[in-house]
Amino acid sequence: MRIGDFRETYAQDEALWPTVTQRAWMLALLAALAVLPFFASGYVVGLACILGIHVIAAAGLNIMTGCTGLISLGHAGFMGVGCYTAAWLAQRGVPFYVTIPAAGAMAALLGALVGTPSLRIKGLYLAVATLATQFILVYVFREWDSVTGGVRGVNVPNASLFGFELDDDHRMYYLIAALAVLMLIAGRNLFRTRVGRAFIAIRDKDISAEVLGIDLFRYKLYAFAIGSFYAGVAGALLGYFYRAMTPEYFTLQLSIFYLAAIIVGGLGTMLGAVLGAVFMTLVPEVLRALVSFIAQWAPNATVVLSPVQQIVFGLLIIGFLIYEPHGLRELWQRMRRLFHLWPFRA
């Protein structure tokens, strides 16, 4: 139960983790993240890296779609832009602490470009525009051989920090985890300021937002650019992690994957992005284990893995929309309330 939770200043009231207990939990979590590689197997660390990348991408999509209501079906395409930008720069010897922000910036720029015509009109058109962008981007990835290596793909040199090469999963893990934590906090900060509030206002009732003086077009553009920036960074990290990338990775299916992640996790919050990313990272793993289990009796079962994944993603989207529209985050809040109010009932 929560007792003695007094806020004595407005600053305290506005803090991200106002109580001592919350701060303690956060520190414990950070400590756990820091020591994970020493206790977990290589497989788990690799999975954690992928999870971190998913978290960053999902956070960006949640800012864009969950908070501001701009549906994007092209998130994977923007990740690809980030990835190829980073690869291109890295091949020319640019260090990762430049290539990663550059990748994000490139994706953000492209986002602003795509957003400019489509954001002036209804959200539906933006969805279609991002879908078109997704297909066009994949086409470009496949055909622009000189820059992207075409269908064969591109190789990404190792990220290195003053000669210290991030050449294995452990080291990449720290980079990814650090970036994920930073970007999550930054995302959360947005909503303590007028920028984030404006985003939510646009989503909820854009006419009221206009009356309050919010320039709809400018803020929608901000949201789209920020979300795309996150996608670009995630894409760049993906490139450094796998050290090679092909266009087949950044397809519509991946965009739908992230949409599913934020719907499952909870639209509009950073916590939702994290919960959704965790859930969606585990789903393919569980499915893979299931399918290889079934393969004992039906050896051809592995062939259906990809389509079964698509079915499961779709069902997750529909199921959560109907039964739990606020996502896993709502379940999380309910549990917290249970603990805070104990021994009273919620």
Next chain:
Amino acid sequence: MRGKQSFASILWNPSRAEMSEPLLHVQDLSLSFGGIRALDAVSFAAQPGRITAVIGPNGAGKTSLFNAISGFYRPQRGSVWFDGADITGVPAHRRAAMGLARTFQNVALFRGMTVLDNIKLGGHNRLQAGPLAALWYRGRAQREEMALREQIEREVIDFLEIDHIRHQPVAGLAYGLQKRVELARALAMQPKVLMLDEPVAGMNREETEDMARFILDLQEERGLTVLLIEHDMGMVMDISDHVVVLNFGQVIAQGTPAQVRAHPEVIRAYLGEQAVPVAA
């Protein structure tokens, strides 16, 4: 409720020249949708520091008038003047920055946010932080957020007595409280002119009296200029300094509450041809 008639009728005489420049006035405003004439050569002025009410039967064009003043509808003819400047061509979101605040008939709060966040949105234009400052938060963004919070607590939340619900999501609030939060949000804009679209619609007697008290306090303590649409005749007649009556998009009468109440055109519009005028 305090009666303001005698005071107002001494001071306000439409035939006299305005005692000061009207803060908001509308000149010859005409608005049509396809074949429908929503507003027809509407002209009136809201004097600074006064409460002006716009009344009229349903469909008279009152909300269309508000929407034209807010900037959502572009009038085919006529002009809107605010603080001495012609704002007819100014886009809606810029009128807020100039000091024009409004509430809506159907409460237009942002359901995904708490009361406090909704109110803070009123202060949007007075803040400066851009997306980069916001992502970082420490420094400029934090400072101005804190300043805004203190100002809102002092000037708005205390005044409207909503401190006990400030962290609650607006979606679960009672209707009367939601309307109060909407007023709070408009006040957070520190407006020069406050436009209220049916502020007491759907409220019971007690809530109506509270809202009327707040509006009067705003006028007296802060000198705010109020323009309101209302159907509750008791409230309108009690607190207004100036009343404008619309019917079928045209102004059929304007003046003090007493003058308007006795006006034959007004009576005909509300009660029909056969009505007998009520003793003033």
Next chain:
Amino acid sequence: MAPGLDLIFLLELAIIGLLAGGLLSLIALGFVLIYKGTGVVNFAMGEFMMLGAYFFYTANVMWGWPVMLALPAALAAVGVAAAVVERSVLRPLAGQPVISILMATIGLASVGHGLVEAVWGGENYEMPQLLPRKPFLIGELLIPGQAVWSFLLAATLIAALTLYFRFSRTGIAMRAAASDPITAVALGIDVRHTQRLTWIFAGLVGAVAGIVAAATTSLSPALGGVALGVLAVIILGGLDSIAGAIVAGLIVGVISSLTAGTLGGKVRDIVPYVAVLAILLIRPYGLFGTRQIERL
């Protein structure tokens, strides 16, 4: 190269494109039906097409049913699927913001696509010949028979549907429910019923289009992608305009054909999407769409 030859080539391309556009118009009609009826762009349209084609293939080729039996069976199956989808997914989400329903159709598309691939696999199948292949000779122009017949089929269906919506009682009821559901209910129209009908119609339209499309090209899960290309058509024509869908379908067909013929086949895949972005830049509400005015 003699300029005369080029012109003939281009003309042929244009006419073939025009005829192919008929099919695009049909698919676009399916989209517009659902948009007018429920305010949602149905991203799962391509899956109706696929289901229609695959069901037909299963009945006709895998089970050996004659065409006269396989065709209605396939259509009936898709109709049932559409009704089930409406009841189990769309109805519970009624009243939710458009964004949620949109994402639900995206989820549906994912499910449908996965189902098709899981059950029938990802390879190309050869559809039986449904439309006569004998080419038509107009002056010097050689037009493939299938193109002409698929166009005639699409045109007939579009005409039939348009007449149905204009003049039949059910059609009028559907239009009424689409434009103002509350008033429609007050007048005694069962809006749930009309919404279900809307989806069934859209499903059937998609199924027919899918069967024809598969017959003229080949049957594979990529068929669903054709519908996404039709998004260009409805954006061009205006989301809520039937006339727009028809005209835009023909235009996009011609442009697609001309670019594919002159620039190469791979570019053809991208043309609809570039067209979408171009149209959104120039005239977002399309040729005939109504500009959205929101009530305050």
